Amino acid sequence: MEDAKPMKTLMHSSTTLGLDEESPDDDSMMYQGMVGSLLYLTASRPDIMFNVYVCARFQVTPKEVHLQAVKGILRYLKGTANLGINFYRSHNFSLLGYCKADYAGDKWERKSTSKGCHFLGRCLVSWTSKRQSTIALSTCEVEYVATRQCLTQLLWIKHQLEDYDIYESSILVLCDNTAAINISKKTCLAL
Known part of the structure; x- marks a missing residue:
């Protein structure tokens, strides 16, 4: 090669x-x-x-x-x-996540793939690309599962930061599916 x-x-x-x-x-x-x-x-x-x-x-x-x-x-x-x-020295510990999913991207099992990346300030600290364990019936469901997985990872990072006395009150998760965003908002309000 x-x-x-x-x-x-x-x-x-x-x-x-x-x-x-x-x-x-x-x-x-x-x-x-x-x-x-x-x-x-x-x-x-x-x-x-x-x-x-x-x-x-x-x-x-x-x-x-x-x-x-x-x-x-x-x-x-x-x-x-x-x-x-690249990792940058910073005192900005805001958490940010991007998530994306494809609908039935796996042609054999018809499962979808969740993808995401997680930032602490300007630094990428975690990323994922994982086939979902269930078969979704709609793009909204697929994107919601991806959003949930992204938020789960960000909450884990948040709890790790608390061990170092760094407390972040808000976590921003960016998703490109309006229906999944609305379901996520209703779910968060119910908690």
């Missing part, structure tokens, strides 16, 4: 990897080693996390198309070696 052409973008989010029965089998040991190395790298490169976890689903019986996807991630890393996470 040293001579591979670098890429500036990862695979598109609409690209789906499947169990492609017609594609030839690939060496599972090599594939598992490549995916394992990429999993380790997600700690400092959250931008590749979703794609790596999609590729990790096929470690038992990888096909040629899966290997091509992993090679695409490696080409992307080669082309974006200057990217990383």
